[in-house]
Amino acid sequence: MGRPLIHRSPMPGLGLSMGITLTMLSLVVLLPIGALLLKGANYGLEGIWETVNRERVWAALFLSFRLSLLAALFNLVFGVLLAWVLVRYRFAGRRILDAAIDLPFALPTAVAGIALTALYAPNGTFGHIAASIGWKIAYTQWGIFIALVFVGLPFVARTVQPVVEEIEREVEEASATLGASRLHTLRHVILPMLAPAALTGFALALARAVGEYGSVIFIAGNIPLVTEIAPLLIIIQLEEFNYDAAAAIGIAMLLISFAMLLAINLIQIWSRRRIGHV
Amino acid sequence: MSDATLQKGTTARFRSATEESPLARRALIGVAFIGLAILVFAPLIAVFAEALADGVSAALRSLANPDALDAIRLTLTIAAISVPLNAAFGIAAAWFITKFDFRGKAFLITLIDLPFSVSPVVAGLCIVLMFGTNSLIGGWLVAQGFPIVFAMPGIILATLFVTFPFVARELIPVMIEQGRAEEEAALTLGASGWRTFWTVTLPNIRWALLYGVLLCNARAMGEFGAVSVVSGKIRGQTATMPTTIEMLYQEYLSVAAFSLAAVLALLALLTLLLKTALEIRHADQLAATHRH
Amino acid sequence: MHIEIDEISKQFGVTAALHPVSLSIPSGALVALLGPSGSGKTTLLRILGGLEFPTSGRVLFDGQDATGLTVQERRAGFVFQSYALFRHMTVFDNIAYGLNARPRASRPTKAEISRRVTKLLELIQLPEVGGRFPSQLSGGQRQRVALARALAIEPRMLLLDEPFGALDAKVRKELRQGLRDIHDETGLTTVFVTHDQEEAMELADLVVVMSMGRIEQVGKPQDIRARPATDFVRDFVTA
Numbered sequence A: 001m002g003r004p005l006i007h008r009s010p011m012p013g014l015g016l017s018m019g020i021t022l023t024m025l026s027l028v029v030l031l032p033i034g035a036l037l038l039k040g041a042n043y044g045l046e047g048i049w050e051t052v053n054r055e056r057v058w059a060a061l062f063l064s065f066r067l068s069l070l071a072a073l074f075n076l077v078f079g080v081l082l083a084w085v086l087v088r089y090r091f092a093g094r095r096i097l098d099a100a101i102d103l104p105f106a107l108p109t110a111v112a113g114i115a116l117t118a119l120y121a122p123n124g125t126f127g128h129i130a131a132s133i134g135w136k137i138a139y140t141q142w143g144i145f146i147a148l149v150f151v152g153l154p155f156v157a158r159t160v161q162p163v164v165e166e167i168e169r170e171v172e173e174a175s176a177t178l179g180a181s182r183l184h185t186l187r188h189v190i191l192p193m194l195a196p197a198a199l200t201g202f203a204l205a206l207a208r209a210v211g212e213y214g215s216v217i218f219i220a221g222n223i224p225l226v227t228e229i230a231p232l233l234i235i236i237q238l239e240e241f242n243y244d245a246a247a248a249i250g251i252a253m254l255l256i257s258f259a260m261l262l263a264i265n266l267i268q269i270w271s272r273r274r275i276g277h278v
Numbered sequence B: 001m002s003d004a005t006l007q008k009g010t011t012a013r014f015r016s017a018t019e020e021s022p023l024a025r026r027a028l029i030g031v032a033f034i035g036l037a038i039l040v041f042a043p044l045i046a047v048f049a050e051a052l053a054d055g056v057s058a059a060l061r062s063l064a065n066p067d068a069l070d071a072i073r074l075t076l077t078i079a080a081i082s083v084p085l086n087a088a089f090g091i092a093a094a095w096f097i098t099k100f101d102f103r104g105k106a107f108l109i110t111l112i113d114l115p116f117s118v119s120p121v122v123a124g125l126c127i128v129l130m131f132g133t134n135s136l137i138g139g140w141l142v143a144q145g146f147p148i149v150f151a152m153p154g155i156i157l158a159t160l161f162v163t164f165p166f167v168a169r170e171l172i173p174v175m176i177e178q179g180r181a182e183e184e185a186a187l188t189l190g191a192s193g194w195r196t197f198w199t200v201t202l203p204n205i206r207w208a209l210l211y212g213v214l215l216c217n218a219r220a221m222g223e224f225g226a227v228s229v230v231s232g233k234i235r236g237q238t239a240t241m242p243t244t245i246e247m248l249y250q251e252y253l254s255v256a257a258f259s260l261a262a263v264l265a266l267l268a269l270l271t272l273l274l275k276t277a278l279e280i281r282h283a284d285q286l287a288a289t290h291r292h
Numbered sequence C: 001m002h003i004e005i006d007e008i009s010k011q012f013g014v015t016a017a018l019h020p021v022s023l024s025i026p027s028g029a030l031v032a033l034l035g036p037s038g039s040g041k042t043t044l045l046r047i048l049g050g051l052e053f054p055t056s057g058r059v060l061f062d063g064q065d066a067t068g069l070t071v072q073e074r075r076a077g078f079v080f081q082s083y084a085l086f087r088h089m090t091v092f093d094n095i096a097y098g099l100n101a102r103p104r105a106s107r108p109t110k111a112e113i114s115r116r117v118t119k120l121l122e123l124i125q126l127p128e129v130g131g132r133f134p135s136q137l138s139g140g141q142r143q144r145v146a147l148a149r150a151l152a153i154e155p156r157m158l159l160l161d162e163p164f165g166a167l168d169a170k171v172r173k174e175l176r177q178g179l180r181d182i183h184d185e186t187g188l189t190t191v192f193v194t195h196d197q198e199e200a201m202e203l204a205d206l207v208v209v210m211s212m213g214r215i216e217q218v219g220k221p222q223d224i225r226a227r228p229a230t231d232f233v234r235d236f237v238t239a
Helices: A014-052 A054-088 A094-101 A107-120 A125-132 A139-164 A169-177 A184-209 A216-222 A230-238 A241-275 B001-011 B021-052 B055-062 B066-099 B105-118 B120-131 B134-143 B152-163 B166-178 B180-187 B193-222 B225-231 B241-250 B254-281 C041-048 C092-100 C110-123 C139-149 C169-186 C197-203 C221-226 C231-238
Strands: C003-014 C015-025 C030-034 C056-061 C074-077 C156-159 C188-195 C206-211 C214-219
Touching: A014 A054, A014 A241, A014 B021, A014 B066, A014 B105, A014 B120, A014 B152, A054 A094, A054 A230, A054 A241, A054 B021, A094 B021, A094 B254, A107 A125, A107 A139, A107 A216, A107 B021, A107 B055, A107 B241, A107 B254, A125 B021, A139 A184, A139 A216, A139 B021, A139 B134, A139 C041, A169 A184, A169 B066, A169 C074, A184 A241, A184 B105, A184 B120, A216 A230, A216 B241, A216 C056, A230 A241, A230 B066, A230 B120, A230 B225, A241 B120, B021 B254, B055 B066, B066 B105, B066 B152, B066 B166, B066 B193, B066 B241, B066 B254, B105 B152, B105 B166, B120 B134, B120 B152, B120 B225, B134 C214, B152 B193, B152 B225, B152 C015, B166 C139, B180 B193, B193 B241, B193 B254, B193 C003, B225 B241, C003 C041, C015 C041, C015 C214, C030 C041, C030 C197, C041 C074, C041 C156, C041 C188, C041 C206, C074 C139, C092 C110, C092 C139, C110 C139, C139 C156, C139 C169, C169 C188, C169 C197, C188 C197, C197 C221, C197 C231, C206 C221, C206 C231
Parallel strands: C030 C188, C030 C206, C074 C156, C156 C188
Antiparallel strands: C003 C015, C003 C056, C206 C214
């Protein structure tokens, strides 16, 4: 009760910095999201349910979520490996690999989308090889998976890297002096230490993949019920000026995002409580 | 002498307790190289290979096309407006969050990070619902002759939405680490608020600011999903580089699409180069997670 | 176990951390490696534990060459300066770690492990902390848990790197006696590294004074005090 909303401070610029922050936040983020929620409220829960509860929408939501989960799992394993290799080993080309991990952040998604399609289409470099064993990648769910792996690649590696850097050598040495083999040390000492950061990165990659649009639509083929992702459904509804339906699907996706944001925060609280600092 | 050689032989056999066997190490490095070669380097090379499929002159000619030039001009304009706005917001938010104590700070940070977990398409949808002709505000603005959706302001809003957290989240950790002592010292020495900011705070955060601006700019120029929804993709008017790439690609103008894509890919490479240079040279002034 | 250090040297690049040194540590002794930082005392301890390998020379355990043994094969109970407890494991799991890490054939049963851990917790006089995490312990408690964890593997010797370095003066005095008691009870050959001459003199049977990668003097505390062999030793022990 006694805690003031804002503590007195000798620092200047309270009004200005607070004003800019809250105005921009409201105008750019909060009001538009509010507009979506308001639209949903007008449309009513029943209306939303009627829109979402259709085979095509369920198929798209389920597809987006399932492939995002698989891509994030792939990135979980590969990202931990990358973080370990880049921090622990010294080899020629390390800097280039390290910088390359961020390319999916820097490269526009549409560029990635058409590049991946060019590679994995039946007449592309990789698509050609795959086609020779009867494996079709572009315009199937494999193509979506690869695009989602690409956009989620940096998350796990970048969250785990600083944690690998912080592991004290003495902890690993202690494990060895107690008779543990290197493999036992990796499994029972190092991986548990990396787990919270890896899970955070996993959740970030998942959240990114569920909402991804640009890199996916070129390679997906966009066949309803088979390779149609949820964000594309919103675009289709908007092109038909069907704002209510677009808002309903948008709210469903927003709820999924919020649930994942909550999960990320819970993971962080849990790991902070459990591990603390020795 | 023979003793010395014997010792040399045995030391080679010894392995530090905190290292993997050389074989395992090589295998892991190999997997990292192959994985990134397939996932990252191959698409990058594909962009340039496809752009140059009909030779350099064909690629350059397609870039000189008026639609392409309009798209480049629009994208540069969008970035030139939205990136400074974002930087100003980032500085203000970081100042507010790190220099003052108030209730709900953690919640405010969560709200600032929110756009990272919202799909760009949903972001675009939100802006259309807020400012579209069918909405209360949008209808009124159109009546005043100031449309937002399917026009430049909408694209800027969408860009601001998706890049919202970039600068703020680079500055906040750095400014927390630096504390308030230097600013307090400047104030006790009689410096005004602005003077303190320009002469004490800004020099301390400039590299982190540049880092955030770089990432923000890359995203601003490359945003596709949100811009697709709000822009209407009108050729020569609201088609940005990424949306023009899509239109060219769907018209099977592969060289033209990939030439424009190559320009954006070069920008991405430049961004990575500058970012790595910052990480090497000014690591101590960046957020701890960027220090290698 | 009797430890024999035979002409051990260690180079790190071009700098010599240890010039060839020799030392004999009788079975069951409590030995202090005493010296300022950079004297090579920690390097020597880590070579005994198998965490570093000598550039030349041999280490003999009970007369057998142990130079080539890996750290796992040495079975040296090692207590680190920072304790290096596993922060994601409970105290119980920390102490049981070495037993659980054994290959299945030689691993004790769960009940046996539990019995041994309980006994060790009693030995370090912390019978109730088994369920806690390291972050919930005081500095002195952590040090004792690290000691119990090292003892759990039934080590052939006990090696401690600045075991009291991170503790305040009062706790340090108490734990000194604790180490002495555990040494006397287990009879393990024990080597600890310290830069604190008072600590070395009070606790050890045998003090090895080191400087610049060389052994300056080896002797009982009272002999070193009474008859310092070099100027360095005189300055260091009277400081």
